Amino acid sequence: MWTGMGPQWSGTGARTVMELVQQAGERFPGAPAMIFEDGLVVTYARLLDQAERFAGYLRERIGPGERVAVMIGNRAEHMIAWLAIVATRGTMVSVNPAAKAHDAGHVLRDSEAIVAVIDPEHRRLIEQLRAECPALREVVVVGEPEPDGLSGVAAGTRPLRFSASDAARSDITNVYYTSGTTGPPKGCMVDHEWWLRTVDVLLRRVPSGPSDRQLCCLQFFYSDPGHQLLECLQVGGALVVMRRFSVSRFWDVVRDHGVTQILSFSSIPVFLLKAPPHPRDRDNRVRVARHLAMPPHLHRQIVDRWGFPWVEGYGITEGNLVAGMPLAYAEAMVGSGSIGIPVPELSLRIVDATGRDVAPGESGEFLVKGPGMFRGYLNRPAATREVMRDGWLHTGDLGRADSRGFLYFMGRSKDIIRRSGENLAAAEVEDVLRSHPRILDAAVLAVPDEERGEEVKAYVLPVAGESEATLSPDEIVAFCAERLASFKVPRYIEYRTADFPRTPTMRIQKELLRQERPDLVAGVWDRERHRVGRRA
Template identity: 50%
Template sequence: MSAVIDALAPRRMELGSTRVPDRPAHWVKHENVAPDWSAVPQQTVIEVVSKGCLEDPERPAIIIDGGPVMTRREFLDRCQKFAGYLSGILAPGDRVVVMLDNRLEFMIALFAIIANRCTLVSIAPTAMAYDAGHIVSDAMPTAAIVGEAQAPIIEAVRDRAPGLRNIITVEGEEPNGLAAYEDAAEPLDFTTVGCQREDIITVYYTSGTTGAPKGCMLHHGWWLRVIDLDLRMFRRGWQDRQLCCLPFYYADPAIQLLTSLASRGTLVAMRRFSVSRFWEVVTTYDATEILSIASIPALLTKGEKSPAERDHRIRLAIHAGLPKDLHHELLERYGFHWHNQYGSTEGGVMSRVPHHLADELVATGTMGVEPPGVTVRIVDDNDVDVPVGVAGEALIGGPDLYAGYLNRPEVTAEANRGGWYHSGDVVRRDERGLLYFVGRKKEIIRRSGENISAAEVEGVLCAHPAILEAAVLPVPDDLRGEEVKAYVQLRAGESPETLPPEAILAHCKANLAAFKVPRFIEYRLTDFERTPSMRVQKQSLLKEKPDLRTGAWDSETGTVGE
């Protein structure tokens, strides 16, 4: 146990405390934000769960679309019962991999693990032996909680973690998949557990653009800060119902559940995102707020229009990486604001569009400004601050950021050099202090000495009405160093005949500087492999074939490469 406590010591550091530049008085800031820790004064996540459930026990905690409705009383009861069982097989500091679909038992397992001062290690339920095996061998869990479909995968890789003694399979109808364990021991009273704010409670493996995924460690303080900031910037109450359309193995659904418990609201969860059912779910369960990521807004606008799109109680949508070309359409079609947000597993919420500027900033592409307590510096390759308007890497400072990367002290030290978290994101700031995303530092393509943002080219491609999704990568070129290749996925009803590569090229030429226009275009006939955050998994594209120019249309020759 002493080794666990010793390992926690560095996590008390506030990144960015060594040097915080003055913020000009004329820069935009969030208004009417409640004081620090006024929304979540608790010291642990378990306190938030216990208090939220005990204060309003008969109100629904979670509603599963097409599934059960669970009150706060039942949710706390089941969490405490399963935690009691786990207390007999786990010791503080143990790690437990969880590989489950979107079902209530995921959230029950999450808080039961945390209450035992242990750590949930999240694995996508669609993972196979290769990617699940990497996480198991890196995290070295002592237990696993899996669905029936995932059990064979974990069994196949369990020898990679010699300490993996217990594999718990969630079986049967929801929410009774853990019923066999719930009465096996005395419940663990959440009001008396000895959790500490510095305990590492979750590990999420970040997909990154290069190298194997790294386990990002998050402690109670990280979660509490995100929940407190969110509730202080956007107040909620018992009448609010947040819609979750994301997979539970990602952090956002748990954040939504905790903010709901802390504000007496309810979480409405879909099994999986569906364009055809989205607005039916919104209206059926009376949702008031949406959290979305990646291509969700674009996919929604491609769907058929229906009266339900305007017959709802939605007050707000928060989206990470909102396409500015869709912003007006989203507002006009659905009747509520979509607020752009910038965040990461490491840094939590790093900027958001202020509510009082929502109308003014529609379709500007801005990510807003930092929430109270967070600082974003923009620097060059030598970590020197750049002038306003100049793009550079975003460095993040603030309290309770991530606790580092599991088993990667050297990578953690490099990411936090100088006392600031180096995000790897290239951003710029305008004269009002508003932030704009330019691209990933490692996704900047160098063509004939010019820097090209893959994200910018992708944004232009996705603005074409026939294109559903796009991914842009560099390919080697003897003359120019690197060339630009675009993978294009067309929407239903379109084909390379209806949208030939020449038309895609013309669209890009009309919207981009000549040096940014893709030379190579390849059609994607099936969906892209995706990261846990639903972004295109570019690592898999890089590995598909030895020469990425093979099979792609070359604009210089007008032919498909062999």
């Protein structure tokens, strides 16, 4: 069902990330590589020059495979530092700029980073952590003005020209710490081929050129902005960068900077849709939005309101791109809930708990195998062996395929609630809750129950101006009962007055919700009693 995509590696023929960037700098020197929402423009030539200068500085400080932690927000020096580190055959370790002592300390210690490159506001935090991080030898603080904030430390050193870099395709370029559900986050290692595979598939899926501009509304420390930048560099386009995601600024940035492609995740379109309609909603140049985790019941509204296709996809850091909706089927599949079909050159199986392949329509775990997979978890060979068995990556994600081969994501295997012998997906209940016009977002967790094994607890974040006083638990329960089987209707409901803890891709961090207090139902509304639940 993939038509007109071209053969493998026709999207990019670069052998390494360095080669892609160096060739782009030569082909499009004066073109904008990054356009920030506040007006800062970084050309291809300037991006390459600054990265080569900082690479020259790092060349004397790190060796192949040694790790550099980067804790920088959405400013140009993040990308400059990344490219410089990789050019020296080092490995960048991304640290969330919102991290505090506990989580940042874990990443620094576990990765054994020897250099840290940070924003000025993180100087005090990193200095506090140095005593716990014996491997950390040097801290580089980004200066001003942007994008020349690393030029000061690089002054007097000879640049490392990317054309002379001896980076190898198999070098580990990045370590991304994935959220842990049963333990601390694990460092997921990726190499040049991982990046180039992503660029190749995405450019074959949505052919692009110098007139294209991609919107980046995510934080740079996540992996997606990196491949967005590389996609743009490959074809001569530009990355339009929001410093932070904002509903109120989103469409102004899209219109003002001529955005033609959007990458979107999780709750982003829900937030956008719940903003009041605007006469200029369709005043945009966007050709397509690639989205992960589109709420099926809102898909048609989203497409109709802004006037361009929002196509589903699915991927994980360990397995790279896994599935996507072909553009030829985008309109017909609106609202279906399908994440598309396996991307080219990828093998995918759906298996039950015994490892048996299931029939179409039956649910099971996604197993994938193909080019550009992750290289394992840093310092965790046992964890790597647990997910990589017989050449197949066991994703831990549940789904099914219909008779035509379209795939449907059904949730994490660890996000299935087992209530009185019935299995239900938290994601299904969340979709229903989010469809309520006065609920902005929701999260559903399993909580222990003596009689039923597990019960369903829902956290709801009402839209502005709403609260438990105006949107009662009884109303929420009745809304769910009209749309779900009785065993799926939440028993416990807790209201949020502040936003959920989130990942950089706007996914709710459920593991942090579970850690908020020992008893997750103490003081919480209980539909079986119509009063507060048991006290701790």
